[in-house]
Amino acid sequence: MTPVRTLATAGRVLRQLAHDHRSVALMLLAPSLLVGLFAWLFSDQEGVFDQFGGPILALFPFIVMFLITSITTLRERRSGTLERLMTTPLGKGDFIAGYALAFGLMSILQALITVTFAVWVCGLTVDGEIWQLGLVAVVDALLGTALGLLASAFARTEFQAVQFMPLLVFPQIILGGLFMPRDQMPRVLEVISDWLPLSYAIDAINAVTAGADPGTSGARC
Secondary structure, three states, X not given: OOXXXXXXXXXXXXXXXXXXXXXXXXXXXXXXXXXXXXXXXXXXXXXXXXXXXXXXXXXXXXXXXXXXXXXXXXXXXXXXXXXXXXOOOOOHHHHHHHHHHHHHHHXXXXXXXXXXXXXXXXXXXXXXXXXXXXXXXXXXXHHHHHHHHHHHHHOOOHHHHHHOHHHHHHHHHHHOOOOOOHHXXXXXXXHHHHOOHHHHHHHHHHHHHHOOOOOOOOOOO
């Protein structure tokens, strides 16, 4: 794996995305619109958005980046682009790292836009540091990107990539602490949730919005 080839691959992916206006809009704007819809839905119920708005910031970028990354990477493989690239000096490591870098940059931009919209437009109350909230959202979007790349390695069609959501995404949403504090779950489910990365993203965001230290709280919601 060489940095030049990795950067070239990332640049090619970013140029392709720049011509796919729908995918760009989905990645950058859809999470903010969903957060705004959620805030509007509970606008007459004081405190509800402040309670659930943080975890929602963890969910939407995670889900959107998972879908976009898995489907786009799989489309490259099905179209024959990957096979053609493998006939060049480009290695598999360069390919994977290039895609991870390109979608990672998009996920960072997406997370920053979503956090900015949630705080300054929707009025999400954050007792902690705003930069910490942005950092957690970025890591969460990168997590969705990584799982999307993982799903694309096993799926054969775009439909199969979407089918990985019940396996990789939905359990994390259910057991992540959004619907019930994790320490109040049945012990077996609590242990399972301890192995799910989204649980820690939700914990960290709840800690930041509550003004606690996300690094030391262990942040059980």
